[in-house]
Amino acid sequence: MGFWLCVTTWDNWLVVKEKLVWGVSERFRNAMAQVKPGDELLMYVMQHRKGEELVPSKVMGAFKVVSEPFKDSTKVFKSYKGSETYPYRVKLEPLVVSEKGVEFKPLVPKLSFVKNKRFWSGSLRRAMVKLPERDYKLLLEELRRAG
Numbered sequence: 001m002g003f004w005l006c007v008t009t010w011d012n013w014l015v016v017k018e019k020l021v022w023g024v025s026e027r028f029r030n031a032m033a034q035v036k037p038g039d040e041l042l043m044y045v046m047q048h049r050k051g052e053e054l055v056p057s058k059v060m061g062a063f064k065v066v067s068e069p070f071k072d073s074t075k076v077f078k079s080y081k082g083s084e085t086y087p088y089r090v091k092l093e094p095l096v097v098s099e100k101g102v103e104f105k106p107l108v109p110k111l112s113f114v115k116n117k118r119f120w121s122g123s124l125r126r127a128m129v130k131l132p133e134r135d136y137k138l139l140l141e142e143l144r145r146a147g
Contacts, residue, residue, distance in 0.1 A: 001040065007046065007125065013045045016077055022041060028127040041064075043059065044058070053132065064092065083122075110138055113132055
């Protein structure tokens with residue numbers, strides 16, 4: 001079983017939560033090709049603005065992959081680069097979905113996949129990051145605690 005951290009926007013987090021599907025662009029299709037049914041994904045939502053408030057990056061949910069990767073160009077995700085549809089997708093089943101989420105930055109010192117703790121966001125410059133099981137379990141436990 002594989003463990004992944006999926007990096008997304010607030011708008012596309014809402015799509016994942018509602019449609020139970022995760023998608024990536026052509027650029028990240030090789031990462032998606034490694035995903036198998038039974039793998040587990042954590043959804044990392046990037047920092048964003050809600051009105052005047054700056055909402056920090058958070059882990060918002062955990063999902064189990066319930067399909068093989070497939071290609072579907074139906075527009076469901078919000079694109080920030082023209083007409084990107086994030087066509088390389090998997091279907092999901094929710095494990096934990098949080099309303100509050102878990103702020104990511106305070107957990108950085110405990111995460112082994114983040115090599116440069118000072119410039120930690122560089123570890124997240126991809127749509128999907130393969131996680132060591134230990135890091136996945138730590139983040140999942142924090143997510144369960146957050147409720």
